[in-house]
Amino acid sequence: MKVFLKKIEDHRKKKQIFYKEAKEEIAQRNLLTLRTISIIVTFLILFLITFTPLLLKTWKITIQYIVFAPIAAIFAIMAIIAISEEVKSPKVINTMCMIFEIVIMGFIMVIDIFPYPDSQCTFTPLALTVASTLFIFPAQYEFLFLSLSEIVFIYLTVNQKHDFVARNDIFASLVGFFVACVLYNLFTKIHLSYYLVKEQYIKVSQRDELTGTLNNIVCENKMREYLRLKDDKDTVALICINLDYFKKANEILGKNVCDNILRKFGKLLKKTFADNAIIGRNKGDEFIVLMQNVENEKDIEIKCSKIKEGLEEMSNIELNVQLTCSIGIVSTADKFYSYYDLKGIAMDALYIAKNHGRNRIIFRNPKNIDYNSQKKRFIIVAHDKEAEFKEIRNKFGDSADVLWAKNGKDAVEQLSLYSRRISAFILNMNFEDYDGYDILHFMKTRIYTKKIPVLVLAKDEKTVDKAMLYGADEASYFPIDTTDIKLKADQIMHNNV
Numbered sequence: 414m415k416v417f418l419k420k421i422e423d424h425r426k427k428k429q430i431f432y433k434e435a436k437e438e439i440a441q442r443n444l445l446t447l448r449t450i451s452i453i454v455t456f457l458i459l460f461l462i463t464f465t466p467l468l469l470k471t472w473k474i475t476i477q478y479i480v481f482a483p484i485a486a487i488f489a490i491m492a493i494i495a496i497s498e499e500v501k502s503p504k505v506i507n508t509m510c511m512i513f514e515i516v517i518m519g520f521i522m523v524i525d526i527f528p529y530p531d532s533q534c535t536f537t538p539l540a541l542t543v544a545s546t547l548f549i550f551p552a553q554y555e556f557l558f559l560s561l562s563e564i565v566f567i568y569l570t571v572n573q574k575h576d577f578v579a580r581n582d583i584f585a586s587l588v589g590f591f592v593a594c595v596l597y598n599l600f601t602k603i604h605l606s607y608y609l610v611k612e613q614y615i616k617v618s619q620r621d622e623l624t625g626t627l628n629n630i631v632c633e634n635k636m637r638e639y640l641r642l643k644d645d646k647d648t649v650a651l652i653c654i655n656l657d658y659f660k661k662a663n664e665i666l667g668k669n670v671c672d673n674i675l676r677k678f679g680k681l682l683k684k685t686f687a688d689n690a691i692i693g694r695n696k697g698d699e700f701i702v703l704m705q706n707v708e709n710e711k712d713i714e715i716k717c718s719k720i721k722e723g724l725e726e727m728s729n730i731e732l733n734v735q736l737t738c739s740i741g742i743v744s745t746a747d748k749f750y751s752y753y754d755l756k757g758i759a760m761d762a763l764y765i766a767k768n769h770g771r772n773r774i775i776f777r778n779p780k781n782i783d784y785n786s787q788k789k790r791f792i793i794v795a796h797d798k799e800a801e802f803k804e805i806r807n808k809f810g811d812s813a814d815v816l817w818a819k820n821g822k823d824a825v826e827q828l829s830l831y832s833r834r835i836s837a838f839i840l841n842m843n844f845e846d847y848d849g850y851d852i853l854h855f856m857k858t859r860i861y862t863k864k865i866p867v868l869v870l871a872k873d874e875k876t877v878d879k880a881m882l883y884g885a886d887e888a889s890y891f892p893i894d895t896t897d898i899k900l901k902a903d904q905i906m907h908n909n910v
Contacts, residue, residue, distance in 0.1 A: 424479040428601070429606050432551050439549045442501035443510045446547055448492035455485040459807065473526045479518045488513050491766060511558070518544060518562050519741045522569065525582075534582040537566055537799035538589025545593035546600050555597055563590045621694040622680025623672060634694025636703045637752040639691065643705075645767045650704040650713045651755040653763040654682075654720065657737045657771040659698035666732060674728060674736065681723045685716050701756070708742055710776070715773050717742065737772035739763055745779050754779070757860040761829035764855065768822045777829070790814070790836040790906065794854070795824035796870065797844060801893055805839065808895040809902075821847020836909075837902045841870045842880060853883035866905035868898065 432439070458481050465472050482718035489511060501505060518540055525534040541559060550558075558607035566586050570579045583753050611909075617629040627635065634734070636651075643649065663671045677700065682700060691703040707713060715738050741763030742762075743755050762775040790813035796802050797819060806815040813836065818824040821844045828838070838856070849869065858861040868887045869880045877888040886905045889898050 427605060427609070428552075432603050435608055436503045436842060439499070440506040442554075443548045444492060444495055444500070447506075447510050447513055448496060450547060451485050451492055451513065453488035455513055456490055458482040460486060460555050473689075475524070477520060477524045477528065481524070484520070489514075492784065498655050505837045507550070508786040511550070511554070513545055515737060517910070518558075521658060522562075522566050526573050531578060533578055534570075534585060537582075538585045539699050541586065541593045542596060545597040548606055549601075552597070552601070556594070557895045558588060558591055559597075563587070571630045580706050621679070624675055624682075624700075626679045626682060627691065627693040628701065629695055632691060632695075633703060633752065635691050636701075637695075639703065639705065640750070640752050640755070641717075645749055647705070648707040649755075650702075650707050650710075650742055651752075651759045652702040652704065652713070652717065653695070653756070653759040654700045654702070654787060655739050655763055655767065656698040656724070656740055657767070662734075662736065667727060667855065670732065674731065677727055677731070678724060681720065681727065685719050685723070701759075707744065713742060713744060713797070714774065714776070720771070721774070739766035739771045740774045741766055741777070743777045743779065748779075749777060753860050758829075761825075761832075761859065761861075765826050765829055766848060767827055790884065791831065791834045792816070792837045792839065792902065793818055793824070793831065793835055794839045795821070796839070796841045804895050805893070805898055808899045820844060821849075821852060824852055828852075828856060828862050828865075832859075832865070835862075835865050837866050837868060837906050839868045839870065839898065839902060842876050843870075843872065850879065855881060857884040864909070868902050869904060870898075 414840040458478060462474055462478055462482070466474070474538075486555045490858075495506065495509070521536045521540045527535045541562060544562075545555060545559060563586060567583050570582050574582060619627060621628045626632070640649070647781075656674075659671065662674075678700075678898050679692075679694070682702065686692060686702055686704065689705055691705070693701050696702045704713060704716070704888075721738055721740070724738055725735050728734060733740060741759045741761065743758040743762065745755065758777050758779060762777045766773045787854050792809065792813050792815045794805050795818040796805070799817070799819070802817045802819075804818075809815050816827060816831070824840070824847070828835070840849055840852060844852075853867065853869075856865060856867065863884075866886045867884065868889060869877065870883045870891060870893060871877045871880060871888055872891050877885075880888065886908070889901055
């Protein structure tokens with residue numbers, strides 16, 4: 414008995430989820446059904462009006478038939494307009510469908526009862542049966558409609574028809590009512606099974622199995638599509654999140670434990686951003702979120718702070734250690750930016766967060782890094798010796814603004830801040846804190862920095878050859894020769910123009 418009751422409860426919960434999560438899809442299917450059925454009913458009535466007198470000589474057209482046809486046609490027109498106007502509201506669509514059912518059932522009852530009180534009903538039992546299968550409505554609405562229809566039919570039949578005929582009609586309608594209830598449950602199970610199979614397919618094909626967020630490909634496509642179609646006035650925020658030192662945690666704590674953390678982190682993201690965001694797993698322990706219709710930047714910071722706090726609290730409870738995350742954010746409105754533009758800026762912000770101690774949020778606005786209007790050449794020299802940097806700067810004189818990046822972290826931050834303005838990047842390949850090849854890779858994989866010409870400072874040909882493979886344009890050897898550096902920097906800037 415307990416097993417049986419549990420199955421009933423599980424089925425009830427699945428139906429609740431179905432009607433809640435698939436409400437837009439249900440509404441669209443109901444709208445298409447309304448269009449089709451209303452057109453069929455209109456032509457069926459016209460057919461009956463035209464050909465029934467030829468088959469039944471005693472049959473005469475009544476006012477009910479005359480009114481029925483245009484009413485059905487009105488519903489057909491309304492459905493066609495709603496489809497063409499792309500009406501999406503489930504409430505509006507389902508109300509139209511319910512009114513259609515009530516009106517059609519009313520006309521059928523009137524036709525069956527009033528013109529021919531001595532004749533048995535023809536259409537009502539069939540109409541009850543068909544009505545239960547037409548639209549997808551929750552059980553409480555459908556059974557209420559069927560029950561009220563049956564009660565009204567019985568009442569009118571008893572009061573309008575002769576006793577013997579009324580009894581036969583009531584019996585036929587009750588059979589139709591019970592068949593309708595059975596068919597409703599059967600069709601509901603079919604709709605529910607179809608939905609569950611479809612959801613399982615979507616889960617496998619579109620969602621990351623571990624975290625429940627969108628996989629990388631689907632997430633990117635959805636974000637690109639949203640950014641392409643959105644109003645330029647709508648503010649959006651692209652957020653890149655990376656769990657700090659997660660690879661080390663994986664090695665120490667084990668894959669199963671860390672997989673559980675990722676699973677719960679995915680739930681945390683979905684709970685925090687609710688339905689107002691596209692959430693995906695970029696790779697490994699990296700996630701990406703596109704917040705839609707952002708009211709103010711404070712909301713972004715509040716939600717990101719909740720993510721950080723939630724991760725710390727969750728890891729403390731689960732592992733008795735505190736895991737943190739780094740977050741890079743870009744927010745924009747009033748101008749179109751592509752997905753790749755925004756992701757590049759957000760990833761740069763994340764990169765800075767990770768290289769300045771981790772466990773922090775870095776915010777970027779494209780307006781603050783767009784320097785297209787500035788025409789003077791701007792050169793960044795990433796070199797660890799200040800005296801040699803000054804020699805290089807003096808060599809360029811007033812022909813360019815030359816900025817110093819004293820280490821790898823500085824270099825990455827300045828590339829992110831000044832990417833649109835930089836005319837040339839002079840890079841020491843021998844930084845102690847940062848691999849020069851990583852900086853080159855960083856530059857060449859980002860939309861705002863990949864075309865910046867790069868002159869590398871290297872000790873040997875092997876380093877130069879490898880740097881060229883990573884995207885460097887020219888090289889100068891140690892010990893530094895400022896004349897050679899200026900000559901080659903001028904050359905790569907000229908070629909880039």
